[in-house]
Amino acid sequence: MTHLRLSWANTLRPALGATGIDPVELGGDLLERARQARRKVAESAGPGVPGFRDLPGDRAALAAVKEQARLLRPGTRHLVVVGIGGSSLGTEALLSALAPGVLRGSSPPVPDGIRIHVLDNPDPHSARALLDELELEHTVVNVVSKSGGTAETLAGFLVLEEALARALDPEGGTPSRWRDRLLFTTDPEDGLLRRIARRYGVATLPIPPAVGGRFSVLSAVGLFPAAMAGLDPERILSGARQVLEAHDEAGPPASTLALLLHRLHEAPAGQPARPIHVVMPYGDRLRRLALWVQQLWAESLGKRDRVEGKGTGPTPLAAAGAADQHSLLQLFMEGPDDKVVVFVSADDAGPDLVIPSRYPEEEMAAKLAGHGLGELLEVERRATAEALRRAGRPSLHLALEAVDEASVGAFFMLWQLATLHAAAHYGVDPMGQPGVELGKRLTGGLLAGAAGPSPDVLRPEDTGGATWPDP
Structure with a gap:
């Protein structure tokens, strides 16, 4: 090697x-x-398990990535990748290593080239700064989530979709003007993003079912932004x-x-x-x-x-x-x-x-x-x-x-x-992340209010402790 x-x-x-x-x-x-x-x-190991082993030989997936990049790259000045954890860290690592001038926050920027932004945290200050920077008529939004139900990713997508709709279709009569600027990278059959894509005709790239998020950088998750940056996914x-x-x-x-x-x-x-x-x-x-x-x-x-x-x-x-x-x-x-x-x-x-x-x-x-x-x-x-x-x-x-x-x-x-x-x-199973799920469920319950768990399921953080300064 x-x-x-x-x-x-x-x-x-x-x-x-x-x-x-x-x-x-x-x-x-x-x-x-x-x-x-x-x-x-x-x-x-078996057919498709663990799925990341099959990615280097998946010619159909590579062809789909190249085709979407061919369609979306002309005229695009900004690509926003909306994802968190395995849906963003690999992309950032790949672009930072191979195309640092393309990734927002890196230096120096490529003059007149595409800028790639990663929205991975629901911080309102960062999101506003991003919206202020984007030229929405020249922006593609790539939403990356296998399930489609990741709260942080879904929230970022909804904010960006609303901004695209208001800027590109203010009268609300031609949604294709902004939906054509969306690309979902998600489960090939199921999930929230897949349902929205089928309902409204949004373009998609698949994340194979046996490929977990943190093992997905060599799938469309990482390869599509790489192709948009002008890199060679095949290499x-x-x-x-x-x-x-x-x-x-x-x-x-x-x-x-x-x-x-x-x-x-x-x-x-x-x-x-x-x-x-x-x-x-x-x-x-x-x-x-x-x-x-x-x-x-x-x-x-x-x-x-x-x-x-x-x-x-x-x-x-x-x-x-x-x-x-x-x-x-x-x-x-x-x-x-x-x-x-x-x-x-x-x-x-x-x-x-x-x-x-x-x-x-x-x-x-x-x-x-x-x-x-x-x-x-x-x-x-x-x-x-x-x-x-x-x-x-x-x-x-x-x-x-x-x-x-x-x-x-x-x-x-x-x-x-x-x-x-x-x-x-x-002696552990490397797939899955069961320790993360409780926090996700509690987040959903708190957001749901009365429709979710009662507020007393969460112990106040200062109960039995102390705050400073003393009240």
Whole structure:
């Protein structure tokens, strides 16, 4: 596999000291655990399950994405993606890495190019600012929700649809003027958005039934915004396909990544347990990949185990190098020894920017002169990994060949496959998120008022506690 490289010497005892993994385990207990996890992953697989494995080979879905982009891109200056969680994080990670000038909030913007906005939170200030910025006659709204009933997404859609209708059809006689600017990415058969689409003729793209939200970035969820940004969805899928084929033939590096992180979490007696998994990209374009991994790892692995029903799973933490060397590194170095850092970087990050020679009489300015900013960033990553090693703190390094479509597609597939292996190690079902459902039900009840649960089902937050200042 050419797009990714996983290095893990800094998890082993020869590099780390007594708190590292004994290399003898690699040919014994850990090898057997890896085989068991691989068998469980294979046993859980079947036609369409887990669905994300089928996405790189789904030619019909790819053709549908390309066709919708062909129809909607001409004349479009703004694309608004309305979604939350898995319906937005992957898209943001993909665009931030591959088309940063297209994504709103990124810098620099592409002159006269399409701007892509992600509305993922029902914050009225952000929504008003977005509405003020949009040229509604040149705007496409892509609503992304498998069920269609996600409260935050539905609320954003309703606000934007009303704005489109008022701007493009003020008399109310020709709704096609604004409905033609809508695209629903949703379940192919059922759900609120599917019902609205059938009733009013709104264009749609399907999310396959066996593909959960946080595993959906390689479906139309991520590929349609990518195509609208001028990226090549086929190359994204080709990188993912290469990782999948290599995995099915041999297993690593997805199985190795999962195995090492689990082993460092549930360490044997006498060694520190490291349940906090820090994903730390070096490079602004890679930052949001860590946020995507954070959701994937947390919602898939933070579960009650299948045997005892006990809460288990790691705590993922997204960090950003080199900035967080000046906020979190002190904790990583001398705080509780409960973390393992996964550094993420790119071998070829693109053209560098040379630091000029100025103030040569100043020692640090003289050291920097003639080096590149990208070179400095990589030197800082290597220095941080070495500092952690000397402190007995473990780390891994995941390197992308380049910041391009194939490597980013490979990154997504690697972590999704690693999630299946990690779930086997932790003894949990990686699909579903039952812990999220109660909050959704209570939200619906509170919004329904008298038609929902009575208000006393919620305990006031200050009952039995205190407020400040004292009343």
